[in-house]
Amino acid sequence: xxxxxxxxxHGFEVSTAATGGQAAAILRAFDPPTLALVDWLMPEMTGxxxxxxxxxxxxxxxxxxxxxxxxxxTDDLSEAFAAGADDFIRKPLETVELLARLNVGxxxxxxxxxxxxxxxxxxxALERVxxxxxxxPICMYCKRVRKDPLSWQELDVYIHLQTGTDFSHxxxxxxxxxxxxxxxxxxxP
Numbered sequence: 001x002x003x004x005x006x007x008x009x010h011g012f013e014v015s016t017a018a019t020g021g022q023a024a025a026i027l028r029a030f031d032p033p034t035l036a037l038v039d040w041l042m043p044e045m046t047g048x049x050x051x052x053x054x055x056x057x058x059x060x061x062x063x064x065x066x067x068x069x070x071x072x073x074t075d076d077l078s079e080a081f082a083a084g085a086d087d088f089i090r091k092p093l094e095t096v097e098l099l100a101r102l103n104v105g106x107x108x109x110x111x112x113x114x115x116x117x118x119x120x121x122x123x124x125a126l127e128r129v130x131x132x133x134x135x136x137p138i139c140m141y142c143k144r145v146r147k148d149p150l151s152w153q154e155l156d157v158y159i160h161l162q163t164g165t166d167f168s169h170x171x172x173x174x175x176x177x178x179x180x181x182x183x184x185x186x187x188x189p
Contacts, residue, residue: 003037003093010099020045027054027063034061035105040069040080048083055084062112064105068093 007014015033017023021044027036036054038047045053047067054063066087067080080088086108087101137146138155145158156167171179 006095006098007037007102010102012102019043020047020050023050024053028057032061032063034109035064035066035102037066037068037102040067040071048080048085051080051084062109064109066101066105 004014004016012035013033015026017026020038020042023036023038023042024045026032027050036050038050040047042050047065047069051065051067054065064087065085066089067085068089068091069076069080070091072090077088087105089098089101136158138144139146139152142152143155144152145155147153147158153161156169159165160167
């Protein structure tokens with residue numbers, strides 16, 4: 001309760017769980033917390049088992065895990081990081097250290113969210129560029145396609161080079177009628 005009060009007073013929105021199973025349910029919820037402060041030893045599921053369980057599931061939101069423990073060996077630290085913990089705090093907790101580590105986690109999560117937003121912007125820009133690349137510069141009169149700024153090629157040659165498609169040529173009924181009418185009045189196609 002003292003930890004809940006301390007964190008609330010420092011601007012954290014706090015959800016509590018008495019067991020590892022309850023913590024897992026909270027972290028699997030629709031809109032889970034993104035910062036988890038978990039004890040190594042909890043009923044039903046240890047903090048490390050909780051880390052492994054959550055990390056094994058695909059999620060759009062990253063959860064930053066800080067493991068609290070009375071253990072203090074280098075092997076314990078290594079084991080916590082191998083389980084998916086992002087940070088590790090030894091008991092007894094020092095308020096200043098706890099708040100500092102929580103704020104570091106908060107900043108890392110904010111950076112990750114900003115990075116994800118930038119990646120989405122870049123992907124959107126790439127899609128727009130690819131859409132522009134799909135535009136085909138074609139002459140409105142002769143229907144040739146611009147190969148580069150100084151040369152043009154026939155549409156059927158361009159499509160063949162791009163897709164391997166070959167064409168057979170013919171005249172549609174509308175064009176045939178136009179050619180026949182043009183021939184009667186002395187025009188050449």
